[in-house]
Amino acid sequence: MSIDxxxxxxxxxxxVEDIGDGSQDALVVRVxxxxxxxWGECEASPLVSIAAFVTPMSHGxxxxxxxxxxxxxxxxxxxxxxxHAAVEMECMDLLQAAHTFSGIEMALWDVxxxxxxxxxxxxxxxxxxxxxxxxxxxxxxxTPAETLAGCRRxxxxxxxxxxxxxxxFGRGTLAEDRDHLQxxxxxxxxxxxxxIDAGQIFREDxxxxxxxxxxxxxVNTVWFEEPFLGGAYGAYAGLxxxxxxxxxxxxxxxxxxHMAQQLIDYGKVGFIQIDCGRIGGIGxxxxxxxxxxxxxxxxxxxxxxxxxxxxxxxxPYAGLESHRICEYPFAPKSVAWDMSETHLTPDGDGLVxxxxxxxxxxxxxxxxxxxYMVDIEISAHGKALYRSPKL
Amino acid sequence: MSIDxxxxxxxxxxxVEDIGDGSQDALVVRVxxxxxxxWGECEASPLVSIAAFVTPMSHGxxxxxxxxxxxxxxxxxxxxxxxHAAVEMECMDLLQAAHTFSGIEMALWDVxxxxxxxxxxxxxxxxxxxxxxxxxxxxxxxTPAETLAGCRRxxxxxxxxxxxxxxxFGRGTLAEDRDHLQxxxxxxxxxxxxxIDAGQIFREDxxxxxxxxxxxxxVNTVWFEEPFLGGAYGAYAGLxxxxxxxxxxxxxxxxxxHMAQQLIDYGKVGFIQIDCGRIGGIGxxxxxxxxxxxxxxxxxxxxxxxxxxxxxxxxPYAGLESHRICEYPFAPKSVAWDMSETHLTPDGDGLVxxxxxxxxxxxxxxxxxxxYMVDIEISAHGKALYRSPKL
Numbered sequence: 001m002s003i004d005x006x007x008x009x010x011x012x013x014x015x016v017e018d019i020g021d022g023s024q025d026a027l028v029v030r031v032x033x034x035x036x037x038x039w040g041e042c043e044a045s046p047l048v049s050i051a052a053f054v055t056p057m058s059h060g061x062x063x064x065x066x067x068x069x070x071x072x073x074x075x076x077x078x079x080x081x082x083x084h085a086a087v088e089m090e091c092m093d094l095l096q097a098a099h100t101f102s103g104i105e106m107a108l109w110d111v112x113x114x115x116x117x118x119x120x121x122x123x124x125x126x127x128x129x130x131x132x133x134x135x136x137x138x139x140x141x142x143t144p145a146e147t148l149a150g151c152r153r154x155x156x157x158x159x160x161x162x163x164x165x166x167x168x169f170g171r172g173t174l175a176e177d178r179d180h181l182q183x184x185x186x187x188x189x190x191x192x193x194x195x196i197d198a199g200q201i202f203r204e205d206x207x208x209x210x211x212x213x214x215x216x217x218x219v220n221t222v223w224f225e226e227p228f229l230g231g232a233y234g235a236y237a238g239l240x241x242x243x244x245x246x247x248x249x250x251x252x253x254x255x256x257x258h259m260a261q262q263l264i265d266y267g268k269v270g271f272i273q274i275d276c277g278r279i280g281g282i283g284x285x286x287x288x289x290x291x292x293x294x295x296x297x298x299x300x301x302x303x304x305x306x307x308x309x310x311x312x313x314x315x316p317y318a319g320l321e322s323h324r325i326c327e328y329p330f331a332p333k334s335v336a337w338d339m340s341e342t343h344l345t346p347d348g349d350g351l352v353x354x355x356x357x358x359x360x361x362x363x364x365x366x367x368x369x370x371x372y373m374v375d376i377e378i379s380a381h382g383k384a385l386y387r388s389p390k391l
Numbered sequence: 392m393s394i395d396x397x398x399x400x401x402x403x404x405x406x407v408e409d410i411g412d413g414s415q416d417a418l419v420v421r422v423x424x425x426x427x428x429x430w431g432e433c434e435a436s437p438l439v440s441i442a443a444f445v446t447p448m449s450h451g452x453x454x455x456x457x458x459x460x461x462x463x464x465x466x467x468x469x470x471x472x473x474x475h476a477a478v479e480m481e482c483m484d485l486l487q488a489a490h491t492f493s494g495i496e497m498a499l500w501d502v503x504x505x506x507x508x509x510x511x512x513x514x515x516x517x518x519x520x521x522x523x524x525x526x527x528x529x530x531x532x533x534t535p536a537e538t539l540a541g542c543r544r545x546x547x548x549x550x551x552x553x554x555x556x557x558x559x560f561g562r563g564t565l566a567e568d569r570d571h572l573q574x575x576x577x578x579x580x581x582x583x584x585x586x587i588d589a590g591q592i593f594r595e596d597x598x599x600x601x602x603x604x605x606x607x608x609x610v611n612t613v614w615f616e617e618p619f620l621g622g623a624y625g626a627y628a629g630l631x632x633x634x635x636x637x638x639x640x641x642x643x644x645x646x647x648x649h650m651a652q653q654l655i656d657y658g659k660v661g662f663i664q665i666d667c668g669r670i671g672g673i674g675x676x677x678x679x680x681x682x683x684x685x686x687x688x689x690x691x692x693x694x695x696x697x698x699x700x701x702x703x704x705x706x707p708y709a710g711l712e713s714h715r716i717c718e719y720p721f722a723p724k725s726v727a728w729d730m731s732e733t734h735l736t737p738d739g740d741g742l743v744x745x746x747x748x749x750x751x752x753x754x755x756x757x758x759x760x761x762x763y764m765v766d767i768e769i770s771a772h773g774k775a776l777y778r779s780p781k782l
Contacts, residue, residue: 378768
């Protein structure tokens with residue numbers, strides 16, 4: 001088998017709002033290899049990731065992703081790793097390439113699994129996929145009353161874990177943050193798992209973030225996510241030394257394995273959050289999961305889009321039973337729901353299971369995708385470099 | 392003053408070759424603010440950086456760079472830093488944004504300097520710009536004889552420092568590498584400063600890289616550049632512990648200040664190489680220079696394109712007299728030369744001086760640029776998102 005075609009489908013809600021909801025658009029990738037089709041999804045900014053696939057070469061270490069991927073053999077996991085390594089070298093100076101390749105890489109695993117009649121987690125070496133406890137991810141309300149109402153809704157919908165983030169948190173007084181935190185705890189109830197996401201609001205200010213630790217402890221917060229800029233490992237480590245029972249979480253922006261490794265080694269996080277649509281796909285994510293597990297750090301997916309992305313993001317730690325929490329697109333926009341026929345709906349115990357089916361086990365829904373398709377055309381010197389394919 | 396317009400000019404040689412020569416294309420940026428024009432340059436993959444400027448928003452933390460930059464006030468260095476911080480937050484999930492913004496940021500400094508009638512290095516707090524010793528950067532030849540000839544040419548052209556990189560180095564036997572290194576030393580003469588660039592060939596293999604150290608010591612190599620993948624700090628530190636008098640160099644891929652900081656703190660490099668067209672512009676580069684200088688690490692620019700990019704890249708360490716070496720586009724393609732009227736030609740002592748003129752002090756050459764212009768058009772749903780402007 002070799003890679004015959006890579007097609008991108010840019011889907012979007014008719015209107016994208018200026019809110020922290022990552023499910024408003026999607027870049028779905030289809031890879032075809034000797035008649036087998038696999039699917040994947042790149043995280044965020046579809047147009048830019050498409051451009052990275054087709055851009056003219058700048059020099060030998062800055063090629064379009066297309067030139068490195070098309071025609072390559074795909075018979076084994078080692079082949080996927082070899083293509084990834086080639087992208088790292090030949091697209092070295094093309095920053096966006098990691099995001100573009102991430103969706104392709106997922107689709108390559110899907111192809112391989114379908115060909116071998118095995119779920120991807122088996123190809124990764126896991127005997128079985130353990131169920132995960134989904135957390136409902138939502139924004140803080142504008143007022144504590146809204147935060148309370150949002151958390152109640154999640155609890156009533158059956159979620160035993162809730163994450164609140166962004167919004168007013170860290171932007172006002174400590175008293176205001178405390179009110180929101182207390183409201184969140186009240187909303188999810190005393191037994192619920194509470195996770196808080198600061199959305200990088202403190203940039204590098206360890207002291208400002210540290211002032212929130214007692215408030216977080218008061219409501220029994222399990223993790224404090226992204227208090228700082230993604231690369232500010234020193235700030236992470238500084239806060240980790242003061243955060244007591246509240247563990248730090250971060251890593252969603254990692255666009256290679258090493259960034260995840262460093263956030264563990266230097267940033268001292270307790271939870272490493274990996275987005276398979278950014279880190280280079282499932283292979284580098286699995287490496288991060290192995291690295292975390294060996295160091296007592298808990299791996300968790302970062303997924304704020306579709307169930308295709310969710311399914312891909314759970315594979316790297318499917319076999320790690322004690323790494324139990326997963327991010328779950330709680331109330332995605334219709335584009336993220338309609339694109340696939342398969343959905344990973346929680347069972348009666350509120351747990352999420354991976355499909356025990358070949359590849360990623362997701363059946364896509366072409367009719368559902370067509371409703372949201374954005375037709376893109378890119379030309380240079382009047383000649384088309386790219387036109388969105390038909391589905 | 393506020394930012395009225397940002398225009399991109401994508402220039403390219405008619406044919407881009409699959410070689411490690413970064414001067415084959417360029418993305419020049421013009422910023423207009425209340426009638427003052429400033430110029431900057433983004434590093435590599437022009438089409439993708441343009442796409443990041445105009446891409447539809449994916450969500451509140453994944454906006455096109457355009458939405459964050461246009462209309463912003465630009466009266467002071469603090470304003471430039473504030474725009475940079477806004478890009479970091481509002482384009483958080485758009486990986487390419489750092490490269491796109493880097494060229495814009497240079498142009499903002501140019502605007503500010505022209506408005507204030509001061510060179511950029513003065514705005515950065517330096518009293519004067521010290522001359523730099525340029526090194527000629529070239530590829531290893533396919534054979535040691537070619538490497539010898541290339542290094543002789545550089546010496547005869549007046550260069551007292553030469554860097555050889557990429558090509559066969561690290562791909563064959565130790566004996567072959569030794570032959571190339573000996574040839575390079577012979578070519579530049581016993582007094583020349585010799586720098587070697589491995590182009591990440593050893594990925595994470597410390598042992599393979601360490602086998603080259605005695606060969607590098609034998610020819611009195613000053614630095615050993617990018618032996619590993621840019622983020623493999625552990626490998627850098629492992630080699631640094633064994634590299635004796637040969638210091639490690641790296642950092643060109645840093646797309647924010649923290650990556651430079653970490654390569655210093657964790658990777659233990661002796662030279663930190665910053666590309667102003669990638670790190671977010673001149674401001675973050677200056678922060679990296681300050682950080683390096685305070686820790687006994689030598690700052691050096693990474694520039695493989697035009698004299699506009701060169702001029703911007705020298706500003707952040709213009710006032711650091713003992714950080715003396717600079718990368719110099721030794722034999723750029725005509726596109727990189729023709730785009731500007733001003734060039735930073737070495738003086739009689741072979742030293743490079745920054746213009747003591749307002750802003751970056753570079754006069755662009757519109758006629759020179761027009762010869763290489765690539766007209767780009769990007770449309771979504773049949774409506775133009777972007778059309779290359781006329782110059």
